[in-house]
Amino acid sequence: MTDKNVLVIGGGVAGLSAAIELARLGVRVDLVEKSNFPGGHAIQFACKAADKCVKCGACAAEEKLRDALEHQNIRLLAGAQVQNLSKNNGKFSATVQKKPAYIDPKKCTDCGLCFDKCPSGAILRGFSKSHSPFYSLCEEKCLYVKDKSCRLCEDICPESAICLDKPGESYRCDPDAVVVATGFTPFNPKNKPYGYKVLKNVITNLELERMLRAESRAIRPSDNTEPKRIAFIQCVGSRDAQLGHLWCSKICCGSALRMARLIKTRQPETEITFFYMDVQTFGKDFKVFYESVQKDIRMIRAIPGDIFKTENESLRVTFLNPPTHETMDEYFDMAVLSVAITPCSDNKSLAELTGLEIADSGFFDSAGAKSGQGIFTAGTAQRPMSIAESIASAGEAAWKTMRYLEFRNEK
Ligand SMILES: Cc1cc2nc3c(=O)[nH]c(=O)nc-3n(C[C@H](O)[C@H](O)[C@H](O)COP(=O)(O)OP(=O)(O)OC[C@H]3O[C@@H](n4cnc5c(N)ncnc54)[C@H](O)[C@@H]3O)c2cc1C
CATH class of the missing domain: 3.50.50.60 (FAD/NAD(P)-binding domain)
Structure with missing residues (x-):
């Protein structure tokens, strides 16, 4: 089913898992993650094994991130958000706005000099070895973004990997279905x-x-x-x-x-x-x-x-x-x-974007998900759940998405 395209919003363990499931079935996936580092909350967790594995699930997040980054059917857009989403003749159309790639992953050697020297703490460190580059720039804290008063990181980077004048990028995608996996706050x-x-x-x-x-x-x-x-x-x-x-x-x-x-x-x-x-x-x-x-x-x-x-x-x-x-x-x-x-702080704007309904709790009402219209939810966007449950829920969302795509194919 290589002619099909799905937009997955949210690159936590649920979004990564849904993307991998769909990609393995031959679907092309645009995976849009708001933060600079994909993996959601679970990629920040420690392995809790003391003498033996206690099944905390932290390693599953690492595995899903690695698999998603390696899969050729997945285009991961980190530091990005869906600006608008519309549907015409059964096909969606979305615009995704991505923050500038200030640090070039091909040149960055993860030496950490920018992180150590930044006067405003604007250089962030990733959580996983799979985060490439391992450093990223927080626009809210960066003095150059604020008033152009500092270019220290750019000047000291031994590999010339940092460019503060990079523009943001805009992407257009035309997905056949959408999975919302925007997690929790x-x-x-x-x-x-x-x-x-x-x-x-x-x-x-x-x-x-x-x-x-x-x-x-x-x-x-x-x-x-x-x-x-x-x-x-x-x-x-x-x-x-x-x-x-x-x-x-x-x-x-x-x-x-x-x-x-x-x-x-x-x-x-x-x-x-x-x-x-x-x-x-x-x-x-x-x-x-x-x-x-x-x-x-x-x-x-x-x-x-x-x-x-x-x-x-x-x-x-x-x-x-x-x-x-x-x-x-x-x-x-x-x-x-x-x-x-608690419910993701973006839920209101995401509901406006997708038409998904919000339950009294503030989480997305999974029963009211727009399955018939090609919009599905996965993971803690629905309610509190563990990593294992989030992965299972992503599998279910991927399965429902495939059913929807096949059904539309038959028509
Ligand atoms: C302190 C703590 C400890 C935990 N420990 C464990 C544990 O030991 N074992 C366990 O099984 N579970 C644990 N959990 C639960 C675990 O964190 C969740 O099960 C898991 O993170 C859910 O994944 P998710 O993808 O649904 O959500 P998230 O991890 O929240 O990921 C959602 C992703 O969507 C992105 N996003 C949000 N809004 C947008 C938007 N508008 N556009 C694009 N992207 C967006 C976010 O940046 C994030 O990357 C713990 C939770 C907490 C808070």
Whole structure:
């Protein structure tokens, strides 16, 4: 079916998987990813294997990214967004606007000089070895983009790989069908009473994922030392009636416990306390893992009320002690907030672009997906789900897309 073309919007694990499935069936795919680095959230995660694989799924994201980059039927447009989408006589027409390719992947040797020297922190580092170039430019922070006051990266690059005057590019594609796999936005806990972005040693689970991936251990942001006591706080922004977030984000208990276990293995002196509402155990293997993990981790069934700063940037966490119902204080060197999976912040504009319906939760209503009209959804654009579930959902979207294309062929 090589004459068919599908537009996949979103290059996370779901979008990559849908693109690969379709490409393997002979369909040409334009895969449009908004961020400079494809792979979505999962490409930022650490492998959580301590003594053996704990099936966290992080390696699946690497594999999908590699496979998509290698497949000749997939054209990956990173740093790009679909500007408009229309349909005429059964065929879509889309315009994709791509940011300038400031760093030439053919010349860049990943030496990192631009990253080290940039005065405004505008050079970003990729997450995976498959990210080529491994560095990219953040336009919002770049002084040249702002007022043309700095060209340091261009001047110092030993390979002349950087050109700040590159224009953006516009692409036109005429897909037969569209898959929307634009994922989720992690909940921003700035309005919760936990001092996020005020207290240096309060971080989110996503930040811990990146830290474990880059440094292989937990370190206190305030002084780069190893924390002796860490508090994990679950359900930050999930199952929260005040916010209207009634859903469980499903993956946080498993992900946080796997990270806690990894830290205990690599930094055995660290004491870990896990504050939770109730532990969601999805999948048959998780039950066994959960039982074993409780030997190393102190579990407290309570959600803390506040976090206060104490000496040396340490933290005082207050909570209601479940057996006695008395308010208690405990001291920690670092706290990790397990933030909710919330609907992608682009959902409103994507709904306008595609005509997809948004459910009360804010996720795309998968039941109301425009299957008959050739628009499908995949992954966490539909609801919170794990990497494995996102891949399965992408397979289902690819299968439905093929059915739609075949049906149109027969007509
Ligand atoms: C802290 C944390 C830890 C987790 N740990 C685990 C774990 O250990 N195991 C597990 O199975 N799951 C885990 N998850 C869940 C996992 O992140 C998701 O299952 C997975 O990332 C879903 O992939 P996705 O492609 O649906 O979405 P995303 O990863 O969100 O990818 C969506 C992509 O679409 C792009 N996009 C968004 N809007 C647009 C647009 N308008 N145009 C173009 N592109 C767009 C985004 O830039 C992004 O690259 C964790 C989640 C969090 C928050």
